[in-house]
Amino acid sequence: MMTSYAVRDGRLALRDGVLAPEQIAEAVWIDLLNPTPEEERAVQEALRLEIPTREEMQEIESSSRLYREDEALFLTANFLYGVEGGEYGSTPITFVLSNQALVTVRYATPKAFSVFSLRCQRSPGLVSTPDAVMLHLFEQIVDRLADILERVGSDMDRASSASFRSARTKVKADKRDHDLREALITLGEVGEVTTRTNETLLGLTRILSFVSAEKATVIRKDNQVLIKTLVRDVRSLVDHAGFLNNKATFLLDAVLGILNVEQNAIIKTFTVASVALMPPTLIASIYGMNFRHMPELEWPWAYPAALGLMVVAAVLPIAYFKRKGWL
Incomplete structure (x- = not known):
């Protein structure tokens, strides 16, 4: 599905489906979700850009994920998605940034994309330039990752408190076993989510470092400050994710120790x-x-x-x- 974002007379023009070449040319942001060959061909012919295939997006070497062709930057990284429904995973997303437009190619929908799309409809100024769209979208992704880390940290605290409280007090064996089992499941999910969050943050770090090193003309000077802010935010989240991961490891050892004590008593x-x-x-x-x-x-x-x-x-x-x- 192709979705284009453009600004006309201070208002956002949002279009879905395959567009005419002149409509694609005037768009500031073109979002391709599970694109069809016809949609890819239309974007490539209108913008004269080569859209990476899904197989190319899944390659892990840096030269295939971060590169420059003429004045266009091709930036690919893995992003966390699906945390709300419990079916979370990582999906590669490519950002093709040129002076004319930003093209995003993806095969899943992280919640940050949906939230940012609604923000653009309320504040069309976010879609003023292609580089501003990309950087503000990165901001939304970082904010979303911060919310996820805060939530899994709270879940971990509740699970560990319940398991330790059951271990200290005299409760039924079934209740204690249930609390310990829930704690183990929660700690496992925390480890998985923080690992995938770190993967996303690492990808963002590489993208921001590449963009800064390239001195690309597609990034306007007034947006350079935003890049520095993003770098600081990403570093702080990396530290926090590492802290949560270490805490989860410690609590996992503690819960396993409680289980060993219970088994030894039996x-x-x-x-x-x-x-x-x-x-x-x-x-x-x-x-x-x-x-x-x-x-x-x-x-x-x-x-x-x-x-x-x-x-x-x-x-x-x-x-x-x-x-x-x-x-």
């Missing part, structure tokens, strides 16, 4: 029970042998004596364990 209970039942089992085994001459078989009080001996043999190990503080 194993200790079974061990004590097996040790306590060994002497009674031995006594029962002795008097269960089918020998003809066993003097105790003739005693009238032999059966209750054997039962009492088995009880004493079971109680003595338990009393010894309690005296030693092992129970």
Whole structure:
């Protein structure tokens, strides 16, 4: 799907679908979502730019992701998407920046794109120039990543508090196991999201560094300050994501330690029970042998004596364990 953004008389002109060459030429931002061959061909012929294919966008070497052709910059990075629905992942998005227009090529929709599109409709000044569109879109992406990191940090705090509270207080085993399981799932999601967030921030860092080093004429002087601000924001988010990742690792070790303690207590209970039942089992085994001459078989009080001996043999190990503080 092709969506074009242009400004006419201070108002935003938004068009969808395949456009005529003159309509593409007057657009400031052209957003291609799952573009068809016809849409790609129309943009390439109108702007005289080569739109990268999906296979080219997925290449990992820097020379294929960040390069310059004449005065146009081709910038590709992986971006996090789908966090709201739980089906999150990373998708490559290409920004083709020229003096004439900004072309974005993508095959998924990070929420920052939807939010920025609505902002452009409310504030057409954001679509004044192609470089301003790209940098303001980067701003929106950074803001969105900051919200995601804040949310996963809050989720991690709630999960860890619930699991530690259940471990300290006397609650039902099912409730404690549920809290610990939820904590493990949440910490796993935090690690996954922060890793993909770091990947997005790394891609933005490379793009901003490349744009600054190229001294491209497509970036106007009044937008250079915005690049510096973006670089500072990205660095602060990288540090925060690293902090959350380290905290998640620490909490994961702590929750696994709690689970190990619970499992050790269960194993200790079974061990004590097996040790306590060994002497009674031995006594029962002795008097269960089918020998003809066993003097105790003739005693009238032999059966209750054997039962009492088995009880004493079971109680003595338990009393010894309690005296030693092992129970």
